[in-house]
Amino acid sequence: MNKNLVSFLVFVVGLAVFHNAIFPIFTPKPIGWILNRYVYYLVFVAFLIITHFVLRLKPSIAMKALFVWFLGYYFYDAILFPPIPWTLFITYMVMWSIGVFLYISQDTDSFREFREPIVKTIVGEYKLAQIVVMIAMPILVGFATYKSIYPAYQEPVELRTVHPAPPATTKVHGITYPLESTNNPFRIDEQDKYKDSFPFLDADKQEYMKYVTEGGTIFFQNCHYCHGDQLNGIGMFSHVFNPTPANFIDPGTIAMLQESFLFWRVAKGGPGLPNESTPWSSSMPPWEEHLKTDEIWKVVLFEFWYTGHHPRTFGTEGSIAGSEGGE
Numbered sequence: 669m670n671k672n673l674v675s676f677l678v679f680v681v682g683l684a685v686f687h688n689a690i691f692p693i694f695t696p697k698p699i700g701w702i703l704n705r706y707v708y709y710l711v712f713v714a715f716l717i718i719t720h721f722v723l724r725l726k727p728s729i730a731m732k733a734l735f736v737w738f739l740g741y742y743f744y745d746a747i748l749f750p751p752i753p754w755t756l757f758i759t760y761m762v763m764w765s766i767g768v769f770l771y772i773s774q775d776t777d778s779f780r781e782f783r784e785p786i787v788k789t790i791v792g793e794y795k796l797a798q799i800v801v802m803i804a805m806p807i808l809v810g811f812a813t814y815k816s817i818y819p820a821y822q823e824p825v826e827l828r829t830v831h832p833a834p835p836a837t838t839k840v841h842g843i844t845y846p847l848e849s850t851n852n853p854f855r856i857d858e859q860d861k862y863k864d865s866f867p868f869l870d871a872d873k874q875e876y877m878k879y880v881t882e883g884g885t886i887f888f889q890n891c892h893y894c895h896g897d898q899l900n901g902i903g904m905f906s907h908v909f910n911p912t913p914a915n916f917i918d919p920g921t922i923a924m925l926q927e928s929f930l931f932w933r934v935a936k937g938g939p940g941l942p943n944e945s946t947p948w949s950s951s952m953p954p955w956e957e958h959l960k961t962d963e964i965w966k967v968v969l970f971e972f973w974y975t976g977h978h979p980r981t982f983g984t985e986g987s988i989a990g991s992e993g994g995e
């Protein structure tokens with residue numbers, strides 16, 4: 669039998685068996701120094717060399733070049749871990765191909781030997797190979813082109829509810845709060861007549877401003893990275909998140925909401941959103957894990973004070989303080 673063919677079969681069948689049956693054995697969950705993907709690769713190469721030696725196979729130089737080239741491909745594609753980026757893969761393979769080419773073209777004899785099967789295929793001495801190359805190649809190229817330009821189906825538009833209906837009650841730090849009837853314990857004046865006061869300055873004169881100051885401190889310690897130091901949702905980390913952090917200035921966010929709704933949202937964060945709000949992948953952290961109940965209320969108080977919005981109270985429309993005159 670043709671030694672080239674045997675050699676080719678040894679390579680292909682060997683690879684199939686090794687890759688499917690032996691590779692998994694060498695890559696167990698806890699990796700040991702001997703049960704290791706690189707050891708597997710060496711074993712595979714050793715298998716190829718030994719079988720060729722034992723069977724006295726002498727593949728032609730073109731065949732050898734193909735083997736070596738493919739071994740490189742196999743290594744970068746399946747063995748090397750962690751997987752490398754596509755561009756790096758291309759770079760390595762270009763270098764690997766150049767190396768293989770240098771080897772086959774090192775002298776005129778080996779290069780002629782390498783070219784021989786190619787030339788014979790082209791001039792028609794290898795009839796079968798010629799047919800395969802002339803027919804199969806164009807079909808493959810055509811198929812690849814077809815695959816790459818065939819339009820992919822768009823994933824369906826995912827609608828989400830920005831302000832989902834809150835649950836009836838929420839349990840924070842062991843206490844259950846009915847959302848409808850819970851108010852901010854630190855809100856002293858319903859109408860919030862302190863908008864010309866300043867935190868820190870008026871903190872010791874007015875109790876309300878003391879709570880706002882404390883809420884502001886909590887905000888700048890925890891929230892401004894995302895929600896921005898002007899509460900406009902443009903914090904330094906905000907750009908990487910989708911959905912983006914809420915803009916509290918915007919009349920469409922906290923101005924429309926009850927304080928207890930904010931309390932629930934701050935305490936439970938993105939993970940606590942109900943199903944109707946999926947797919948959210950909201951980065952809003954569940955603050956109950958980091959803040960005390962009082963601190964959550966205070967930071968909510970601060971958000972309303974800073975933006976000049978009034979929380980929506982149950983049964984009334986939220987109103988926007990300022991030029992619009994509150995409607």
Ligand code: HEC
Pocket residue numbers: 830831886887890891892893894895905909911912913914920921922930933934937938950951952953955967968
């Ligand atoms: C890691 C970034 C990040 C941090 C830090 C963060 N948030 Fe958020 N927050 C978000 C994102 C993103 C949203 C919008 C998606 C959502 O509603 O879950 C959001 C939404 C909110 C909402 C809901 C607004 C609405 O209109 O429904 C409130 C209230 C809120 N954040 C308050 C806070 C408070 C208070 C803090 C600090 C204690 C804080 N956030 C810290 C990312 C963050």
